[in-house]
Amino acid sequence: MRTSILSTGIVALTTFFSYVAGQDFAASKGYYTDPTTGIEFWVNYMSEGNITGDGEFSTVSWGGYQWGIALPQDAATVDTFDYIGMIVGSTPNGTGWSGVVHGNNAGAAMSNHLMLLAWPYNGEILTSFRYSLAYADPVPYNGSATITQLHTEINATNWKLVYHCKNCYLFDQPGQTSSNMSTSVGHFENGWAQSYIPVSDPSDPSSPIVQHNNGMGEFSVAIASATQASYSNWATLTATHTNTATATAAASTTTVSSQTIPTGVTYDYIVVGGGAGGIPMADKLSEAGHSVLLIEKGPASSARWGGTLRPESGWLDGTNLTWIDVPGLCNRIWQSGGSNGVACADTDQMAGCVLGGGTAVNAGLWWNPNPADWDVNFPAGWQAADMANASARVMSRIPGTDHPSLDGKLYMQEGFDVVSTGLGNAGWSNVTANDVPDQKNRTYAHTPYMYSHGERGGPMATYLVSANGRTNFHMWLNTSVKRVVRDNGHATGLEVEAFNNGGYAGVVNVTSTTGRVILSAGTFGTAKILFRSGIGPTDQLSVVNQSTDGPTMIDSTYWITLPVGENLDDHLNTNLVISHPSVKYYDWLAAWNTPNTTDSTNYLNSRTGPFAQAAPNIGPMFWEEIECSDGITRQLQYTARVEGSEGEASGTTMTLSQYLGRGATSRGRTTIGLGLNMVVSTLPWLQNDGDTEAVVKSIEHVVSALNTVQNLTFLQPASNVSAADYVANMPLTYANIGDRRSNHWLGTAKIGTDDGRTGGTAVVDLDTKVYGTDNLFVVDASIFPGMPSTNPSALIVAVAEHASERILALSANEAVAQYGRCGGLNWTGSMSCTGTRKLPFA
Numbered sequence: 001m002r003t004s005i006l007s008t009g010i011v012a013l014t015t016f017f018s019y020v021a022g023q024d025f026a027a028s029k030g031y032y033t034d035p036t037t038g039i040e041f042w043v044n045y046m047s048e049g050n051i052t053g054d055g056e057f058s059t060v061s062w063g064g065y066q067w068g069i070a071l072p073q074d075a076a077t078v079d080t081f082d083y084i085g086m087i088v089g090s091t092p093n094g095t096g097w098s099g100v101v102h103g104n105n106a107g108a109a110m111s112n113h114l115m116l117l118a119w120p121y122n123g124e125i126l127t128s129f130r131y132s133l134a135y136a137d138p139v140p141y142n143g144s145a146t147i148t149q150l151h152t153e154i155n156a157t158n159w160k161l162v163y164h165c166k167n168c169y170l171f172d173q174p175g176q177t178s179s180n181m182s183t184s185v186g187h188f189e190n191g192w193a194q195s196y197i198p199v200s201d202p203s204d205p206s207s208p209i210v211q212h213n214n215g216m217g218e219f220s221v222a223i224a225s226a227t228q229a230s231y232s233n234w235a236t237l238t239a240t241h242t243n244t245a246t247a248t249a250a251a252s253t254t255t256v257s258s259q260t261i262p263t264g265v266t267y268d269y270i271v272v273g274g275g276a277g278g279i280p281m282a283d284k285l286s287e288a289g290h291s292v293l294l295i296e297k298g299p300a301s302s303a304r305w306g307g308t309l310r311p312e313s314g315w316l317d318g319t320n321l322t323w324i325d326v327p328g329l330c331n332r333i334w335q336s337g338g339s340n341g342v343a344c345a346d347t348d349q350m351a352g353c354v355l356g357g358g359t360a361v362n363a364g365l366w367w368n369p370n371p372a373d374w375d376v377n378f379p380a381g382w383q384a385a386d387m388a389n390a391s392a393r394v395m396s397r398i399p400g401t402d403h404p405s406l407d408g409k410l411y412m413q414e415g416f417d418v419v420s421t422g423l424g425n426a427g428w429s430n431v432t433a434n435d436v437p438d439q440k441n442r443t444y445a446h447t448p449y450m451y452s453h454g455e456r457g458g459p460m461a462t463y464l465v466s467a468n469g470r471t472n473f474h475m476w477l478n479t480s481v482k483r484v485v486r487d488n489g490h491a492t493g494l495e496v497e498a499f500n501n502g503g504y505a506g507v508v509n510v511t512s513t514t515g516r517v518i519l520s521a522g523t524f525g526t527a528k529i530l531f532r533s534g535i536g537p538t539d540q541l542s543v544v545n546q547s548t549d550g551p552t553m554i555d556s557t558y559w560i561t562l563p564v565g566e567n568l569d570d571h572l573n574t575n576l577v578i579s580h581p582s583v584k585y586y587d588w589l590a591a592w593n594t595p596n597t598t599d600s601t602n603y604l605n606s607r608t609g610p611f612a613q614a615a616p617n618i619g620p621m622f623w624e625e626i627e628c629s630d631g632i633t634r635q636l637q638y639t640a641r642v643e644g645s646e647g648e649a650s651g652t653t654m655t656l657s658q659y660l661g662r663g664a665t666s667r668g669r670t671t672i673g674l675g676l677n678m679v680v681s682t683l684p685w686l687q688n689d690g691d692t693e694a695v696v697k698s699i700e701h702v703v704s705a706l707n708t709v710q711n712l713t714f715l716q717p718a719s720n721v722s723a724a725d726y727v728a729n730m731p732l733t734y735a736n737i738g739d740r741r742s743n744h745w746l747g748t749a750k751i752g753t754d755d756g757r758t759g760g761t762a763v764v765d766l767d768t769k770v771y772g773t774d775n776l777f778v779v780d781a782s783i784f785p786g787m788p789s790t791n792p793s794a795l796i797v798a799v800a801e802h803a804s805e806r807i808l809a810l811s812a813n814e815a816v817a818q819y820g821r822c823g824g825l826n827w828t829g830s831m832s833c834t835g836t837r838k839l840p841f842a
C-alpha cells in the first residue's frame with residue numbers, strides 16, 4: 001500500500017518529559033497511532049531541516065526522521081528486550097538509509113550496541129542487523145535478535161516501517177561481551193543515524209553502507225511513556241515480511257594489495273608498532289648500530305611522513321599539515337568520520353592504528369614523570385632513581401610547552417580563570433607542572449603539551465626523525481603482525497600481512513640466534529599478538545585456536561601460559577560539570593570544515609591562536625592525593641575543559657574530568673573474541689572501598705573549593721546530591737564504558753619478578769623479556785604495573801628509553817650445542833636449540 005503518510009502523519013502531542021538520562025537530542029516527542037495497525041507509539045521526532053557540519057547530535061534531518069516505540073504494559077517493572085517499533089525514514093533525493101541504535105540505560109554509542117538499518121528497495125523495506133565493536137564500519141550481527149515487519153509504506157521521499165523486534169535490547173553477538181538494557185531502570189538511551197547516500201547495493205540487505213550524512217544523535221526514552229496496555233495484542237499481529245538479512249550475512253571483505261618480503265634479509269631487531277613505545281625503541285636500537293625494522297600496521301598520519309588526512313573543505317590543502325598535526329583538531333578522532341582508517345578496528349576501545357599510535361591521535365598532554373609513579377608502581381631497577389636519566393632524556397628531546405601558541409599568549413582562558421580562582425580560594429597552589437613533577441597534591445597548572453612549533457610534535461617529530469636518518473633503520477607501514485614465529489622459546493621472525501595497500505605479507509626473520517623481537521603494539525595490540533603466538537592464559541589461547549587462526553596456530557604443546565590480558569587498568573573517569581557566565585564554548589566541531597577565518601589564518605600564517613592549543617580549551621589541570629582508610633595514598637588528576645557532558649549542553653559549561661590514578665588497586669582484564677578482536681571483559685574500576693573513598697572524598701573537596709566562586713553553579717553533581725550518591729549512581733557498566741574510561745589503558749603484560757608461568761602476576765621480566773622466551777620483549781603501555789599520576793605517554797617513552805638500555809646491555813644469545821639445555825621453567829639462558837631437539841618445556 002502506498003499512501004501519503006509521512007510529512008504530516010506524526011502528531012506530536014504535548015506530553016514532554018523532563019528526565020534526561022544522558023544525551024537527549026530530539027526536536028520533539030509525542031504520540032502517534034499508526035492507522036493501519038492501530039499501534040500507538042511514543043515517538044522521537046527529528047524535524048525537517050538542513051544538516052550543518054557532519055550532522056552529529058542533530059535534531060534535524062533533510063526530510064526528517066522519526067522513531068517510535070511501544071513496550072509491554074509491565075515493562076517498567078519486568079525487564080523486556082522486545083518492543084514494537086516504527087521508523088519513518090527519509091530519501092529526500094530518492095535514496096539513502098536510516099538506522100536505529102538499540103542503546104542501553106547509560107548510552108547509545110555506535111559500538112557495542114545492536115543497530116537496525118533499513119532502506120526501501122523495489123517496493124519493500126530491506127532491514128539488516130549490524131554491530132560494531134570499534135569506531136569502524138558496522139558488520140553483520142549474529143546475535144539472537146529477530147525482526148518481523150508488520151506494515152510498510154513507501155513514497156518518493158519517505159518510507160515507514162512498523163516492526164516487532166525481539167531480543168533487540170540484548171546484545172549477544174557470539175564471541176563478544178554481552179550486555180542488555182533494563183527497562184525496569186525506567187529510562188534508556190537510543191541512537192539514530194540517516195544517510196542520503198545509498199548503500200553500495202540497495203538490493204542486498206547485507207550491503208556495505210556509506211557513513212551517515214543526514215543526521216545522527218541520541219535521545220532518551222522514558223519507559224513509562226512507551227508502555228501500552230494493548231501491547232500483547234499487537235505483538236500477535238501477522239507478519240507482512242520477515243527479515244532475511246541477519247545471521248547469514250557475511251561481513252564484507254576488502255582485498256588489499258601486498259608486497260613480498262625480500263628474501264634473505266634479516267634484522268637484528270624488529271620492533272612491532274610505531275607508537276609511544278615503539279618509535280623511541282627503534283631509534284635507540286638503531287642508534288646503537290643494529291639493523292632495525294619498525295613494522296607499523298597503519299598508514300602515515302603526520303604530513304611529515306606522508307599523511308594525507310585533511311578537512312574536506314580544503315583549508316589545510318597545500319600545507320605540510322594533516323589534521324593530526326594541528327593541535328586544535330585533535331578531537332577529530334571523536335567526530336563523525338574522524339576515526340575511519342585511523343582508529344584500531346580490532347579493539348572495542350579507542351586506540352590509534354596509524355604511525356604514531358596514540359601519540360598521533362591524542363591531545364598531546366605531556367608530563368615530566370612524577371617520581372612516585374616509578375617508586376609506587378614499578379619493581380627494582382625501575383624505581384625513580386633508576387628512571388631519572390631516562391626521564392631527563394625524554395624531557396630534553398621533547399620538552400613540551402604550556403604556551404603552545406607561538407606568540408606566547410594563552411587563548412580562551414575564561415575556564416582556567418574560573419576554576420583556578422576556586423582552587424586558589426581553597427589554598428591550592430599554582431605550579432608549572434613539569435618544573436615540579438612531584439608536586440601533585442592540591443596543585444594546579446596550565447596544561448603542558450608535547451607540541452613544538454605550533455604543531456603536534458612528539459615522538460614522530462623527534463625520535464623517528466633521527467632513526468630515519470640512519471641507513472640501518474627501516475620502516476614498513478600498512479603491515480600488520482599476525483604472530484611471532486617461534487621455535488619453542490626463541491622467536492625466529494614474524495608472520496605479517498598487508499593491512500592496507502602496499503603493506504608486506506609473509507614471514508620476516510630476525511638475525512639467526514642473536515636477533516630480537518620487541519612488541520610495542522599497545523595494551524590491546526600486544527596482548528593480541530601474544531595470544532595469537534600461543535602466549536597467554538589457556539582460555540584465551542583456546543579461543544584463538546577455535547578462530548580462523550586455529551589451523552596455523554602453534555601447537556598447544558608449545559603454548560606458554562602467562563597472565564597476558566590481566567592487570568588491565570585505565571584512569572577511572574568521573575565527570576563533574578559546572579557552569580559560569582564568563583565561560584564561552586568555542587565551536588570545535590565546526591572548526592573541522594568551516595573554521596573561524598581569523599583563527600585559521602593566524603594559525604596557518606604564524607602558528608598562533610586557538611588552533612595552536614588543544615581542543616576544547618583544556619585547563620586548568622589539577623591534582624590531589626587522598627590518603628584512604630586502607631592506608632594507601634591515591635592520586636587524583638583533574639582535566640578541566642570547556643564543553644558540556646553528562647547531559648549538560650555546551651555553552652557556559654565546563655567538564656572537570658576526575659582521573660583516579662596511582663594507588664588505585666582495582667584491575668580488569670582484556671580478552672580476545674573469536675573474530676580475533678580485543679574486548680575489555682572485566683572493568684578495572686571501583687572494586688574496593690579504598691578506590692571509591694578516594695574518588696568521593698576528592699569530589700567533596702573540589703565541590704567545596706569551587707563553590708567559593710561567585711556565580712558558579714554545580715550542575716553535576718547538583719547541589720542536593722552528595723558526592724557519595726553521585727558516584728554510587730553513575731553507571732559503572734560495560735555499556736557506559738565510554739563515559740568512565742580515559743583511553744590510558746595499560747598493564748596487560750605486566751613487568752615484575754613474579755614469573756606468571758608459576759602463578760605470579762608478571763608477563764615480562766625486569767629486562768622486559770617475556771618469561772619463557774629468550775629474545776621476545778614487550779616495551780609499551782602493557783608492561784606498566786599500575787596507573788601513573790598523569791596521562792601516560794611521556795612515561796611510556798621514558799620506559800622505552802630505559803628498556804633500550806637494559807636490552808642492549810644483555811649478552812647476545814648463543815646457539816646451544818646439540819643435547820645442551822635450551823629451555824625449562826628455571827632456564828634463563830639461550831633457547832636457540834641446535835639439532836633436532838625441539839621438546840616443549842614446562
Ligand SMILES: Cc1cc2nc3c(=O)[nH]c(=O)nc-3n(C[C@H](O)[C@H](O)[C@H](O)COP(=O)(O)OP(=O)(O)OC[C@H]3O[C@@H](n4cnc5c(N)ncnc54)[C@H](O)[C@@H]3O)c2cc1C
Pocket residue numbers: 272273274275276277278295296297298333350351352353354355356357358359361362363364365366367479480481482520521522523525526529743744745779780781782791792793794796
Ligand atoms: C584519544 C586518545 C587521547 C589520549 N590523550 C593522551 C594525552 O593527551 N596525553 C597522554 O600522555 N596520553 C594520552 N593518551 C594515551 C596515550 O596516547 C597512549 O597511552 C600511548 O600512545 C600508548 O602507547 P603504546 O606505545 O603502548 O601504544 P600506541 O601508542 O597505541 O602504539 C601502538 C602502535 O602499534 C600499532 N599496532 C597495533 N597492532 C599492530 C600489529 N598487529 N602489527 C603492527 N602494528 C600494530 C598501532 O597501529 C600503533 O601505532 C590518549 C590516548 C587516546 C586513544
